[in-house]
Amino acid sequence: MHSGQLKVSHAAANGQEQILRTVTDGDVVGERAFLTGHRPNDLAVALEESRMCVFDHADLAVLLRDYPDISQRMLRTLSDRLSSVERLLAAITSSDVNARVAAYLLDLPGTMRDGAATVRLPMAKQEIAAYLGTTPETLSRRLAALSASGLIELHGRREVTILDIDALEHVATPR
Numbered sequence: 001m002h003s004g005q006l007k008v009s010h011a012a013a014n015g016q017e018q019i020l021r022t023v024t025d026g027d028v029v030g031e032r033a034f035l036t037g038h039r040p041n042d043l044a045v046a047l048e049e050s051r052m053c054v055f056d057h058a059d060l061a062v063l064l065r066d067y068p069d070i071s072q073r074m075l076r077t078l079s080d081r082l083s084s085v086e087r088l089l090a091a092i093t094s095s096d097v098n099a100r101v102a103a104y105l106l107d108l109p110g111t112m113r114d115g116a117a118t119v120r121l122p123m124a125k126q127e128i129a130a131y132l133g134t135t136p137e138t139l140s141r142r143l144a145a146l147s148a149s150g151l152i153e154l155h156g157r158r159e160v161t162i163l164d165i166d167a168l169e170h171v172a173t174p175r
Helices: 031-036 057-066 068-093 097-107 125-132 136-148 165-172
Strands: 006-011 017-023 043-046 110-113 116-120 152-155 159-162
Touching (some): 017 125, 031 057, 031 068, 057 068, 136 152
8 A cells, every 4th residue: 555545344244344454554455365365355445545556466476576575574564463453352352442442542553752652543433433343432432531541642533642652551451
């Protein structure tokens, strides 16, 4: 993904959309299809004007053979995504919405400055709430509580500054 933003989702058995993740600048999508040879069964929808680089399967195989560094970066990306999913799964199975919200914030890409990380919420709160298995109202209350406790600062509708990463990690860790 060169620029823009995609929402990757899957249709659940009951027909409901289950948001899997968002894709932003520098992210990769479709690696499972490349590695397994199976067609993807997820839906990718542009959330804003986006620019992507698309490879034919055979061309990508040649590129990876000729430039093994690309393969290593793909593996690192998949490893990071797996770690993120494992953290979210642990938070979801704990049934603690605070843990889910904290884990989600920690896994968003952000910029570090003076020991704080600023992240941008990639989707509307309604979609984030659905992704986290909660309601938009509960998500807003949890964000407000994290803000009141001094762990985060909210800036407008989409920007969040994580003021205390270690404390937020503690919240994200199910007990």
